[in-house]
Amino acid sequence: MLNYDLVVVGGGPAGMAAALKAKEEGVEKIVILERAETLGGILEQCIHTGFGLHYFGEELSGPEYAGRFIEQVEKTDIDVFTDTMVLNISNSNVVTAVNNNEGLMQFQAIAVVLAMGCRERPRGALSIAGSRPAGIMTAGTAQKYVNIDGYMPGKKVVILGSGDIGLIMARRMTLEGAEVKVVCELMPYSGGLTRNIVQCLDDFGIPLRLSCTVVKTHGKERLEGVTIAQVDEKLQPIPGTEEYIECDTLLLSVGLIPENELSKDVGVELDRVTNGPVVDEYRETLQPGIFACGNVLQVHDLVDYVTEESQIAGKGAADYIFGKKKGGKFINTKGINGVRYIVPQRVNIEGEEKLKLYFRVGQVYKGAKVVVECDGQILSSKKKVKLAPGEMENVVITPEMLKNMNENSEIIVRIEE
Amino acid sequence: MKKSLICVSCPLGCPIEVEIENGEVVSVTGNTCKRGDAYARAEITNPVRSLTTSVKVENGLHPVVPVKSSGPVPKDKMFDCMKEINSVTVKAPVKIGDVVIENILGLGVDIVATNCDSGK
Numbered sequence: 001m002l003n004y005d006l007v008v009v010g011g012g013p014a015g016m017a018a019a020l021k022a023k024e025e026g027v028e029k030i031v032i033l034e035r036a037e038t039l040g041g042i043l044e045q046c047i048h049t050g051f052g053l054h055y056f057g058e059e060l061s062g063p064e065y066a067g068r069f070i071e072q073v074e075k076t077d078i079d080v081f082t083d084t085m086v087l088n089i090s091n092s093n094v095v096t097a098v099n100n101n102e103g104l105m106q107f108q109a110i111a112v113v114l115a116m117g118c119r120e121r122p123r124g125a126l127s128i129a130g131s132r133p134a135g136i137m138t139a140g141t142a143q144k145y146v147n148i149d150g151y152m153p154g155k156k157v158v159i160l161g162s163g164d165i166g167l168i169m170a171r172r173m174t175l176e177g178a179e180v181k182v183v184c185e186l187m188p189y190s191g192g193l194t195r196n197i198v199q200c201l202d203d204f205g206i207p208l209r210l211s212c213t214v215v216k217t218h219g220k221e222r223l224e225g226v227t228i229a230q231v232d233e234k235l236q237p238i239p240g241t242e243e244y245i246e247c248d249t250l251l252l253s254v255g256l257i258p259e260n261e262l263s264k265d266v267g268v269e270l271d272r273v274t275n276g277p278v279v280d281e282y283r284e285t286l287q288p289g290i291f292a293c294g295n296v297l298q299v300h301d302l303v304d305y306v307t308e309e310s311q312i313a314g315k316g317a318a319d320y321i322f323g324k325k326k327g328g329k330f331i332n333t334k335g336i337n338g339v340r341y342i343v344p345q346r347v348n349i350e351g352e353e354k355l356k357l358y359f360r361v362g363q364v365y366k367g368a369k370v371v372v373e374c375d376g377q378i379l380s381s382k383k384k385v386k387l388a389p390g391e392m393e394n395v396v397i398t399p400e401m402l403k404n405m406n407e408n409s410e411i412i413v414r415i416e417e
Numbered sequence: 418m419k420k421s422l423i424c425v426s427c428p429l430g431c432p433i434e435v436e437i438e439n440g441e442v443v444s445v446t447g448n449t450c451k452r453g454d455a456y457a458r459a460e461i462t463n464p465v466r467s468l469t470t471s472v473k474v475e476n477g478l479h480p481v482v483p484v485k486s487s488g489p490v491p492k493d494k495m496f497d498c499m500k501e502i503n504s505v506t507v508k509a510p511v512k513i514g515d516v517v518i519e520n521i522l523g524l525g526v527d528i529v530a531t532n533c534d535s536g537k
């Protein structure tokens with residue numbers, strides 16, 4: 001058994017930022033366990049720029065952003081095991097992992113940070129008729145083929161889902177000479193950032209069809225085409241609107257799911273909406289000493305926010321290790337009227353620092369107000385030019401606001417049109 | 418004349434209103450920072466984009482290494498740049514920041530590596 005103060009599971013931007021913050025706070029023995037061959041996580045394949053503008057004040061590509069953190073980790077005495085897969089976490093915080101050189105390893109930790117990221121929703125999660133010819137893959141898989149393995153998976157492309165990875169891949173494949181025929185989005189709005197619609201689709205004249213889906217795939221060995229159709233308000237295909245589109249590749253960009261198998265096994269309670277752990281403002285789960293940050297906690301579209309959140313978790317873990325973590329009275333946060341979820345789900349009303357509640361809305365709003373209230377009292381109300389499901393928002397809670405609350409209070413965030 | 422744009426300079430994607438009179442930008446509103454102002458003015462006169470792609474590596478750990486343009490290139494020159502970049506091969510080892518193509522097509526920007534490849 002190896003003894004560590006802090007074991008970090010996952011070496012993406014979240015895991016690295018949490019480990020570095022804990023180090024900065026004085027935690028001595030820290031180890032990062034990463035199943036891939038290098039640190040960096042999914043950023044290694046995100047070669048477009050747009051990372052780090054808020055955190056570094058520079059526009060970096062994914063590998064450059066990750067590179068800055070890898071460099072910092074290398075300068076510290078944080079231990080790193082790559083090619084190492086974590087298999088289990090026990091409820092006494094023993095982390096079991098395996099790698100080819102050392103075989104099975106066990107780490108006794110005081111605190112654990114979960115930073116396993118997320119994975120893409122696979123085709124199985126969709127109901128499309130047709131056999132399974134080659135040429136159907138998730139957008140992230142295509143991103144790896146093109147950006148890391150250096151080969152193009154196809155020439156004529158249809159993309160289902162307008163998540164950011166799909167939009168980014170529409171541009172990427174167009175630049176490499178493919179013809180991206182259409183991006184179909186089931187919902188009446190796009191799930192991606194507006195800037196990506198502008199610079200990845202509009203710039204190249206790629207049509208975005210909203211309220212539209214793929215109902216059938218054609219071809220035996222290799223994909224030959226797809227049938228798309230408009231959908232009604234209940235998201236059901238409307239008969240008579242079918243259209244055949246010839247293509248050899250179908251990319252799926254239909255959402256990300258936090259990777260929480262390990263969390264579930266150790267008994268960490270998950271939020272039904274985020275599919276990530278329920279956490280307090282220090283990003284501690286309901287399982288003492290187990291913290292979570294990054295995409296495993298909630299799907300992020302900006303890595304800058306991942307870093308911010310992970311530093312909170314790293315600080316929380318350090319406080320826990322030093323026995324400094326504040327007790328206190330925890331109350332719940334709740335999103336209603338268009339607010340789908342809130343992270344953190346729990347807030348300490350005896351907290352002395354300002355904190356942010358992150359949330360996402362369920363539809364597009366223009367000129368609506370974000371209202372925060374507690375026990376019938378409005379704490380803040382702010383008008384927003386635009387709110388969209390693809391963009392994470394936040395509201396600030398100050399210690400003054402918490403002063404008048406008691407154990408039975410509930411902080412509510414809602415949208416008012 | 419008023420024109421609505423979305424600033425693409427960072428992921429916030431601020432909605433921007435540009436007021437144009439006789440082909441000249443008279444006001445820019447809606448931007449959160451200075452970059453938005455610069456973006457809106459350029460978008461009206463000479464739209465530019467930063468370009469990211471990959472370039473072939475000889476003897477690399479991976480077959481390609483990612484690259485970016487050191488500054489934005491005119492939007493209508495993107496495919497010409499791609500042709501140029503796809504015609505070169507670099508030799509590993511490659512470091513972040515290595516110049517792969519200097520002053521591409523005379524546009525005044527370089528193509529630089531954005532990841533390292535220590536080689537086989």
Ligand SMILES: Cc1cc2nc3c(=O)[nH]c(=O)nc-3n(C[C@H](O)[C@H](O)[C@H](O)COP(=O)(O)OP(=O)(O)OC[C@H]3O[C@@H](n4cnc5c(N)ncnc54)[C@H](O)[C@@H]3O)c2cc1C
Pocket residue numbers: 009010011012013014015033034035036040041042043046084085086087115116117118119120139140141143164165168256259262293294295296300301302303306
């Ligand atoms: C395919 C894909 C493409 C993306 N593209 C973009 C994009 O283009 N732009 C953008 O802004 N955001 C993108 N994202 C979002 C991006 O993931 C986040 O911005 C950010 O990388 C999240 O950081 P993270 O550290 O939480 O997760 P990750 O970067 O995913 O890192 C998690 C790490 O944990 C490791 N891990 C998981 N389970 C285990 C285990 N059991 N044992 C050991 N290690 C484990 C993984 O190997 C991985 O390295 C993408 C996400 C995905 C899934």
Ligand code: SF4
Pocket residue numbers: 424425426427428429430431447448449450451452453454456
């Ligand atoms: S105006 Fe500034 S903050 Fe807004 S999108 Fe542009 S660069 Fe980002």
